[in-house]
Amino acid sequence: MSELSLWQRIKAFFKKPQDPDQPGPTEIKDGIWYRKQPSGDYLLGVDASVFEEIGQITFADFSTNQTELKAGDDLLDLEGDKSVETLKSPLTGTVISRNHELVNDLTNITAVDSATSWIMELAPHK
Known part of the structure; x- marks a missing residue:
């Protein structure tokens, strides 16, 4: 995926983190929002900036069925x-x-x- 534009990075930098008890992203990286849950696990989703770049979604599928992911591994294919x-x-x-x-x-x-x-719930490696 192409990198976020300067404007998108500035908006993300100044975006106020939300209360963890409220729905919504707390951090964004490479088009994926992720929020720590009270359990310590993370909930991941697609950031709105992705939809601006690729338009209306016509296809989505998980890139892999692996149960262990490393940062930078393929997560979701979008068309x-x-x-x-x-x-x-x-x-x-x-x-x-x-x-x-x-x-x-x-x-x-x-x-x-x-x-x-x-899109996914992930237990972080300690």
Whole structure:
């Protein structure tokens, strides 16, 4: 995936982290938002900046079925009306669950509610 533009990096830098009890991203890296859950695990999703770059999503699928991911490993393949991208994992950890409903119903991937739009839950390696 192409790097974020200077403007996107500036917006992400100044974006105020949200209360962990409130839905929404707390950190963004390479088009993936991730938020630490009270359990210590992380919930991951696709940042809105990705949709601006690739347009309306026409296809999505998990790049791998591996249960162990390293930061930088392929995470999710997306196809839009402007381009095709493979998003990378921002964290190293063990996959707890994947949101297969998300890839079956692409309208959920752009949902504001992270309870619907999450792509993966990951237990970080210590």
